[in-house]
Amino acid sequence: MTDWTTLRPVLWEATVETLYMVAVSTVFTLLVGLPLGVLLYATARGRLLAAPALHRVLGAVVNVGRSLPFIILLVAVVPVTRAIVGTTIGATAAVVPLTIGAIPFFARLVEAGLREVDRGKVDAALAVGSTDWQVLSRVLVPEALPALVAGLTVTVVALISYSAMAGAVGGGGLGDLAIRYGYQRFQTDVTVVTVVLLVAIVQVLQFAGDALARRLSHR
Amino acid sequence: MIEVRELSKVYRRAGREIRALDGVDLTVRQGEVFGVVGQSGAGKSTLVRCVNLLERPTGGTVRLDGQVVTDLPPAELRRQRRRVGMVFQQFNLFDSRTVAGNVGYPLEIAGVGRRERARRVGDLLELVGLDERARAFPAELSGGQKQRVGIARALAADPAVLLSDEATSALDPETTTSILRLLRDLNQRLGLTILLITHEMGVVKEICDSVALLRAGRVVESGPIGELVARPDSVLARDLLPAPPGRPAREDRLVVDVTVTPAAADGPVLATLVRRFDVDVEVVGGSLETVGGQRVGRLQLELPGAGGHAEALAYLERAGLRPVVVTS
Ligand SMILES: Nc1ncnc2c1ncn2[C@@H]1O[C@H](COP(=O)(O)OP(=O)(O)OP(=O)(O)O)[C@@H](O)[C@H]1O
Ligand SMILES: [Mg+2]
Numbered sequence: 001m002t003d004w005t006t007l008r009p010v011l012w013e014a015t016v017e018t019l020y021m022v023a024v025s026t027v028f029t030l031l032v033g034l035p036l037g038v039l040l041y042a043t044a045r046g047r048l049l050a051a052p053a054l055h056r057v058l059g060a061v062v063n064v065g066r067s068l069p070f071i072i073l074l075v076a077v078v079p080v081t082r083a084i085v086g087t088t089i090g091a092t093a094a095v096v097p098l099t100i101g102a103i104p105f106f107a108r109l110v111e112a113g114l115r116e117v118d119r120g121k122v123d124a125a126l127a128v129g130s131t132d133w134q135v136l137s138r139v140l141v142p143e144a145l146p147a148l149v150a151g152l153t154v155t156v157v158a159l160i161s162y163s164a165m166a167g168a169v170g171g172g173g174l175g176d177l178a179i180r181y182g183y184q185r186f187q188t189d190v191t192v193v194t195v196v197l198l199v200a201i202v203q204v205l206q207f208a209g210d211a212l213a214r215r216l217s218h219r
Numbered sequence: 220m221i222e223v224r225e226l227s228k229v230y231r232r233a234g235r236e237i238r239a240l241d242g243v244d245l246t247v248r249q250g251e252v253f254g255v256v257g258q259s260g261a262g263k264s265t266l267v268r269c270v271n272l273l274e275r276p277t278g279g280t281v282r283l284d285g286q287v288v289t290d291l292p293p294a295e296l297r298r299q300r301r302r303v304g305m306v307f308q309q310f311n312l313f314d315s316r317t318v319a320g321n322v323g324y325p326l327e328i329a330g331v332g333r334r335e336r337a338r339r340v341g342d343l344l345e346l347v348g349l350d351e352r353a354r355a356f357p358a359e360l361s362g363g364q365k366q367r368v369g370i371a372r373a374l375a376a377d378p379a380v381l382l383s384d385e386a387t388s389a390l391d392p393e394t395t396t397s398i399l400r401l402l403r404d405l406n407q408r409l410g411l412t413i414l415l416i417t418h419e420m421g422v423v424k425e426i427c428d429s430v431a432l433l434r435a436g437r438v439v440e441s442g443p444i445g446e447l448v449a450r451p452d453s454v455l456a457r458d459l460l461p462a463p464p465g466r467p468a469r470e471d472r473l474v475v476d477v478t479v480t481p482a483a484a485d486g487p488v489l490a491t492l493v494r495r496f497d498v499d500v501e502v503v504g505g506s507l508e509t510v511g512g513q514r515v516g517r518l519q520l521e522l523p524g525a526g527g528h529a530e531a532l533a534y535l536e537r538a539g540l541r542p543v544v545v546t547s
Contacts, residue, residue: 120311127271128325128376129301138328142315218356219314 002187010177015197017091018173021163025098026156033103033155034148036062037110038136048122048132065104070162073101074169094163094171102159109151113144146217153209157202164198174198220412221247221270221380226279227436228265239265241436242279247380247429252406252413254423256455257433263416266433267382270414271303272296283380301325304373308385310365312357318344318368319353325375343371347401363394370401374411381405383415387422399425420458424510430455448515449480449541463504463519472521473528474503474545475535479516483539489520496531498522519545 040062042048043055068076074097081088081096117140125139141148164175174194182191223245230237239262247253257263268274270281272288281289288299312321319340326336344350347367357365366386373381383402387395403426405411417423423430423444431441432455440447440455448456462476493500504519522528535542 118309118311120307120309121313123273124305124307124311124313124372125324126273127300127303127305128328128372129297130328131297134328138324139313143313145315216315219358 002189007181007190011193011197014172014174014177014194015201018160018163018167018175018198018201021091021094021098021166021171021173022156022159024092024095025102025159025163026152028095028099029102029106029155029159030152032099033106034110036103037107038114038141040107040111041114041140042132042136048135062104062107065100066108068101070097070101070165073097074166089170091172094166094173098159098162098166101162102155105158106151106155109154110148113147113151114140116147117143146213149209149213149216153206153213156205156209160198160202160205220249220284221245221414222282223266223270224280224282226266226269226281227277228262228269228274229277238436240269240276243433243436243438245431245438245441247412247414250406250410250412251428252403252415252426254427254430255414255416255433256418256420256423256430259418261433262436263433264384267305267384267414267416271305271382272300301329301376302378302380304376304378304381306366306369306373306381306383306386308388310357310362310369310389312365312368312372314357317354317356318349318360321357321368322371322375324372329376339375343375346374346405347371361394362390363397366390366394366398367401370398370405374405378411380412380414383413385416385418388418395422396425402426424459424508444510445480445482445513448510449478449482449539459510460508460515460517461506463506463517471523471525473524473526475520475522475532476543476545477518477520477535477540479518479540481513481515488535488538488540492531492534496528496534498528498531
């Protein structure tokens, strides 16, 4: 039978690992995905920095990233992970494929969010002499902020489910735990507990993200 | 103040060419309110977008204060844009900013310090009558209030010219009147030159000094309103001052339309007509309007007999009443 007293610290550790993987990959996803999404938006035809050729290249790269099944990406980036982190095992190593997987996903959401901002607002900003950078940083991004927060929430939730997958191939965390105990040792109750924990984390994050997006929206 | 010469703009969309402006000439004098009217698709919005440099014309020039502003390098372009304020039909306020944040935006990007900015924003909001709502967000305002914020924001960079593209078209008649009054007031108090696009003749009558009619990318008629209404062949005059409904024409009567403007001769013209030429003049229709701040009217007169009266008509002409014989 399952010995919960010895399992509790293991569960706790796995939860912390999952949160750590997700938090670190979220930070990097934000750092790269936000500028990439802005660039995708701004280089499109008829937009601020219209550069159709660059836009097509960026779009193609992002599409490849998004259409690659995560499990394949996981394996494909192993050399990159080793080069950056020095190992391919553990939560820190899992951050690399997670981030690479989430960046194109988030970038598309950023692009979509920016496209929702009325062109008239861009005109209004340009008409008073804004530079392109000022239009982007002081008008477009603030106006799209609720949509960007909603997009980030969706991305974080996706990262949680990816992290379970990454865990299964040696990344640690709740996914790893579920496989090791639930699948390999037939302790179904451990699987159930990890799933409940994952669902709870997702619920809390989604709720927080929605609340923040609502607070930021003045429409 | 604004001189538009030979301005043309061609849009290319999906291999098709759309000639939105086709050699537009226009002169807006310092301190006047200049209206541009025309049907949907005539090129009105394209014209203002070329004047405020949001659009690069395909050909021709725009001068502001004598300086050619088309084809400027980016930094200079931005500097010039600040000299031209723009008010939009859909207001285009920034939803994420408060009223004060919207009005302060042009000052912010110009690097005006926080305290100076707060002072200027306060003044501007007072100017448009919204000082109470500085901390509100646009979503909490009525359409008229939003447009007041739009006007205050357009004025923040202290422009010499204000452009308005259908600024009142999304508003109800009462609010329209109050916004037009505000524009008129700004024009008079600040000496602001205003170029105003509209499809409503009522707007032109209310505040414009001059007006141009745009059709298929060309100016087909333009001039000071006072002069236009006095021109019997003017298309705009007919819209500004419609001919009064008369009676069905009769074989044995001569029907004459006359236009009464302040430029016409003083004195009892009609009475003199009756006495000097011994004709029984009958007024069968008429209307009086305030156009461009002047009372002008159009009367329909009937004279006995089917023809003749050459001398009487010549007298009316001399008196500045611009008689036009109505043929049925
Ligand atoms: N960005 C654009 N791309 C292609 N065609 C355009 C563009 N903007 C305007 N046009 C075309 O140019 C012509 C003039 O348009 P414009 O918007 O200036 O008309 P308008 O007089 O302002 O009309 P409305 O009263 O409906 O606002 C129209 O045929 C329109 O379809
Ligand atoms: Mg228009």
